[in-house]
Amino acid sequence: MMTASDETLLFKNSEMVFSRGYIHAGGHFSACRLLTLANSNSLCSGVTTYDGCSIESTMKYDEVFIVLGGNVRILWGPEYSRAVEAKFGDVVWLPKGNRVKYQGEKGIIFYVLYPVDWRTRPEDPQTDGAVGDVRLLKSKDMVYEQMYPESGGYGSRCRLITPDMSKTMGASMHTYDACSIEWTTHYDQATVVLDGTLRIVTGEKFNRVIEAKFGDVIRLPKGTHFKYEGDKAKTFTALYPVDWAARAEK
Incomplete structure (x- = not known):
């Protein structure tokens, strides 16, 4: 349940x-x-x-x-x-x-x-x-790198809080513009929109669209399958655990 x-x-x-x-x-x-x-x-x-x-x-x-x-x-x-x-x-x-x-x-x-x-x-x-x-x-001073170029449009990220700094939470900045990035969370995350429009497309057969603008906050629990989409969107995300990638490999 x-x-x-x-x-x-x-x-x-x-x-x-x-x-x-x-x-x-x-x-x-x-x-x-x-x-x-x-x-x-x-x-x-x-x-x-x-x-x-x-x-x-x-x-x-x-x-x-x-x-x-x-x-x-x-x-x-x-x-x-x-x-x-x-x-x-x-x-x-x-x-x-x-x-x-x-x-x-x-x-x-x-x-x-x-x-x-x-x-x-x-x-x-x-x-x-x-x-x-x-x-x-x-x-x-934040430096961004492109991510998932095969997803169309342009998406980028800047990692801020990483396992070398933290034993608990991670944090990063992202941008999404005319891209569609499919993902499943291996962590709990909270995201705030800083600019543009962010869309989280989730649900059965991706039939639920959550649209967020400046100051709106989205919580995605671990195990959520969804797509990131957006129009000139810029976001800040914090997540737990910071070492999710290493845990997923075990």
Whole structure:
């Protein structure tokens, strides 16, 4: 029997409902939670805004986010002596264990974190105590490579978070223009559209078409068979597990 965590989901930007939080942090913070324990077994995701606030957090999970608007700043390190500042299209990787402050000016992000059950999951005794660095991946520095030229049109990707950086999630950018790329997911993924129109063609005999535009989010669970299509579409995707390819070979 199919459960909520097995379904392909579309979250429309125009229908997202935000709740204000962290009133004590000054300024304005709001959040719209999309993937939670109610509909996901692995990834947690949502959209949050930061404007004039300063929110402290100790990372009890790995998180990756992309900026959808404004400026977002992460302070970290000893006495918050280090900082990264991200703008539209920039991606930030926040490994578990870091103590950080989230700040911003009219900032809005799409975030994905693992695990979804971080609040109740016991600490991993295998953890060696090492904490990875916060990393900023600038949009202007991203290098794309063409993928699946036999699928017509043009599709490309830029791998961002890979197994050499992460033990949990992977992340990448993609473009789809007049192509039709057939694929089956070997992982759970969450994708946000940054530009153009993305179409996910799925279902029996590919009879279901999901169309997404800027700010819309699509969740594809592991085992989904579908086609990527699009018109000048640009997307950001986070997935779990990062080492899906190596697992598939076993």
